[in-house]
Amino acid sequence: MSKGTMDTRLLSPMAWTAAVATLPHLRSAANVTVLRTEYPVLGTAVAQATQLVSLCILVSFFAITAAVADDPSASAKLTMATGDFTTGKLIDSDQPDVLRWHGNGFVAPFEFTRRNVISIHFPAREARPVPTGDYCFELVDGDLLFGKLLGLSEETAELELPLFGRTQLTRSSIQRILRWGDGADVLYLGPNGLGDWDASSPANAWREESGHIITDRDGAFIHKDFKLPAQAAIEFEISWKKKPDFVLALGVEGNNLAFGGAQSFRFEVWQNYLVAMRETDDEADVASLQRVEDGPGRIHLIAYLDQKQHRMFVLSSSGKKLADLQVTSSKNFTYPGIRMTNHRGNIRLERLRISRWNGDTPRELQADKSRLHRADGSIVYGNIKSFDSTAKQFVVAGDDGETRVAMADVGGIVLAAGELSGQSIRAVLQDGTRLSGHLAGVEDGTLSLTYPGIGVPLAIPITELHSLITLDAKASGAPAEGRAGWLELTGTNLKGALVPGKEAAKASCLVWQPLGSANASPLVPGIAGRIVYREPPPPRKPTKPKQVQRARRGFLPAIMNSFVQVQPRPQVNISTKRALHLRTGDTVPCEVTAIDEKGVTFKTEVTDATFVPHDKIKAVELSNIRTLINIDKAKWERLLTLPRMQRNNPPTHLIRSVDGDYLRARIESLDEEFLTVEIRLESKRLKRSHIAEIIWLHPDELGDESETPQQSPFSTTHIQALRSNGTRLTFQPQNCDGKLVAGTSDLLGRCHVDLADVDIVLIGKRIEESAAQLAYGRWRMQHAIDPKFVSADGTTARPLGTESDMVGKTAPDFTLELLDGKSFQLSRRKGKVVVLDFWATWCGPCIQAMPQVDGVVREFKDQGVELVAVNLQEGPDKIKSTLERLKLDPIVALDIDGVVASRYAATAIPQTVIIDRDGNVARLFVGGGSGFADQLRTALQDVVGGKEAAGAE
Secondary structure, eight states: OOTTOOOOOOSOHHHHHHHTOOSOOOOOOOSHHHHHHHOHHHHHHHHTGGGOOOOOOOOOOOOOOOOOOOOTTOOEEEEETTSOEEEEEEEOBOSTTEEEEEETTBSSOEEEEGGGEEEEEOOOOSSOOOOOSSEEEEEGGGOEEEEEEEEEOSSEEEEEETTTEEEEEEGGGEEEEEEOGGGTTEEEEEOOOGGGOSEEESTTOEEEETTEEEEOOTTEEEEEEOOOOSEEEEEEEEEESSOOEEEEEEEEOTTOHHHHHHTSEEEEEETTEEEEEEEOSSOEEEEEEEEOOSSOEEEEEEEEEETTTTEEEEEETTSOEEEEEEOOOSOOOOOOEEEEEEEESOEEEEEEEEEEOOOOOOOOOOTTSOEEEETTSOEEESEEEEEETTTTEEEEEETTEEEEEEGGGEEEEEOOOOOOOOOOEEEEETTSOEEEEEEEEEETTEEEEEOTTBSSOEEEEGGGEEEEEETTOOOOSOOOSSOEEEEEETTEEEEEEEEOEEOBTTBOSOEEEETTBSSOEEBOTTOOEEEESSOOOOOOOOOOOOOOOOOOOOSSOGGGOOOOOOOSOSEEEOOSSOEEEETTSOEEEOEEEEEOSSEEEEEOSSOSOOEEEGGGEEEEEOSOOOSOEEOOHHHHHHHTEEOGGGTTSOOOEEEEETTSOEEEEEEEEEOSSEEEEEETTEEEEEEGGGEEEEEEOOGGGOSOGGGSOOOOOOSSOOEEEEETTSOEEEEEEEEEOSSEEEEEETTTEEEEEEGGGEEEEEETHHHHHHHHHSTGGGOOOEEOOOOTTBOTTSOBSSOTTOOSTTTTSBOOOOEEEBTTSOEEEGGGGTTSEEEEEEEOTTOHHHHHHHHHHHHHHHHTGGGTEEEEEEEESOOHHHHHHHHHHHTOOOEEEEETTSHHHHHTTOOSSSEEEEEOTTSBEEEEEEOOOTTHHHHHHHHHHHHHTTOOOTTOO
16 A cells, blocks of 8 residues: 555444545645644644633524424425425325425415425434445435345446335446445434424524525524434535635534533634634644635535544545544543534535444545445455346456455445436435435325436335425516515415405415415415514604693592502503504594493494494593503502402493593493493593593403413404504405405404505414403403412401411511601601501592591500501692591601502502511501401400411411
8 A cells, every 4th residue: 555545444334435435635734733834823822732712602502302203293394495484294296396285274285386495394203214224325416225236237236225126226326335234333314404403593594405504694503412422423514605614513512512512623714724623621632624715615524533532533525634633631521412603604514424433543545446345444446347146246347357355245335426417306215315306296195206317216105205305496486466475374484475265165265375386275264373564663662751740630529539640661552543442452443422331332434333342342542642651560550450349349441531540440321521430339420521541341351361261263264454553453354356355343344454554464363362462452450369368168267467478577667758748767666566558549449448447546546556558659639638538637658659569569459567566567458348447456456465466477
């Protein structure tokens, strides 16, 4: 053997495959010495290995598990050349180069021309089958077949293939024949598109083309746990269109990318060089592999990775040794993953093969000659003339004559392969078989593929497919007439247009024609999704409005003024026109003319309807709202909390004045001048001109959103058209001409929308989901929390007022300004029993309970008990007016910003807290009621007498 050449003795056929690849040599600098000469900076880094700083940029990793169960009902996924996708199944087609696809949610199949489809990925089996046979036949252009060799001549090869039986193909289509042994040493053959990879970031940064994995996003990475053994042979081919900047890390730990990525063996681009490197806490090694110029380029390398010995050999595709990296490390590890990161530019992963390796040092060879590799590592150069199936021998014609080698002694064979043309689609099978050819059709669940090197079409059951990959995909075809948009269903995102259609028994009138399809299909009735024509702009961040001194307009007489003053906090609602809001989310511009016990009567130009019953309404706007109205979160919670004492008679409406005050009540009627409401069993008349809006509080919405029973999905197709002006209209579509959609609404009668005026069309269940997120949809009452001491049968298990976790703990200290201008600090009241009564003038139960609290506390006045009424976020004038009406004169503390209420967890009022002489919370009551005075009196007797409540902590 000539100087500089190396023998190759490998246990694994696939490792040997990597070493004897027959592509052209790559320009390279051989080792660190050359690196020092050509690039001093990097040479210095090697000389000072312990100070080497890795240039690899670590990116965030989010673990995504990609486990697909062996579920026959799971859908395949078709991806268009435009990037659109749809789940469904491939069905029969008698037209060559036409893929008929029955998408989930569609009545009829689409007919996609093959070039408009980039790939179809089928559900992977839980246990992916391993190909069987004596040999792996590597064909030109990367195709793979597995099976037995029955015969070999100068022109043809005869194979026995598990799926296709006895098959004859041209010899020139075979590049290599590798001893397979049922693939025990092979771990991965690919890439086969994105479906094989575990995780990538950012979203949609990577795409696939002809099975290759591509990105042009800066900072994008992709990762997979390949279960790398301690010793592995990894062959890879990467190309780029302009000067690259990437990192390929071998031996990465999925759960600790920062450590595994930094200490793995890596291929990186350092300015004008592609280098291989490894850095540990103790040492580093680096070798230059080739110079990287501006413009297109590629690498095709084989890495022999030995994580056990902390060593990696790098060979060119022709088998020439380029690097031998080895570093010492005190840590022994075997990391299973591979990660590729694109810092800048673009990269394409075209080849990745992983197999076991026995650890022997690879040796160089004469890569440009046909040859036979014996299992013992020796090589016979010459033309592989034939295979004698009777004697089970290969005949090699070399310079020294013919040599016969027994089949059992052969490790692999390299042939002089030719070129093929005519391949337009690649079929990748579940067992790793790959075959490219021409799509002849699909019949009875079997795909017919014509391979140029085989004289007859091959029948591939769809159940055996892992993926179909179009090799020359390109988006083409004229868009359908009609407004262009994109349709979103579960597992589907397709650009296209609505075309004319009519409602039928099992088909919606919504008929969608995707780009790239020769036909259209109706949607299945009851399907959920949306059609987007124009995404609405993102909501503007709320700005803090200026506080305005508002003048009272007599919205309610002072004696019954139960409204809340709002604060400049989270946004509630903005509108510029009067409208009717339905529970479905519909927004109908209208003028409300009357409200009675049955519902709301209105006038509108949008629909024929003039009346809607109460149970369908969410809100009405009676005047233009031009000012940004906000409400504090704590007040919002209190406003929407239903006290236990009102559960049998809850308020049904929330009324907002033009000044931004709120009143809970039950509406009796509305006419042109007055709104009549019931407040605490009394009827009151309010001027209509003072009312901005009315919100309906429905009993079936009472409770947490998660507990609210979901309405059943529409049995027929319903849509909701959203316009940019905020109006929404829900109806059952019955006819579509591609421009107008017409139908009927149970509430509003006949309806129609012009698609040119619509931003989004919601379909089915998406209507309900969207309505729940609207501003009015969030207005729903919540039950006050039941005391922990009340058992299931209603009996008392603990003394009243001791159920709170605050009981027994030090009372939070605070300092507040009093109504009379003085100051109150709780900690200065030690030695006294203090009763804090949290209240507000708008709170009916508070107004009922306050006289009881004041009267009971007066009974203990001579025993050092004092009452402090803590008012929540209201002005002095309103407070004084209410106290005058009630003829009460307690000490009133002003909790202007609600901080004290928050410290005492006063989310529902009234809340009464008894603080003992030592400054500890002794009792805490939420709510009131007819028996509350007796409960409070008993509690004060115990606290004043120094008696601890049984069961209190």
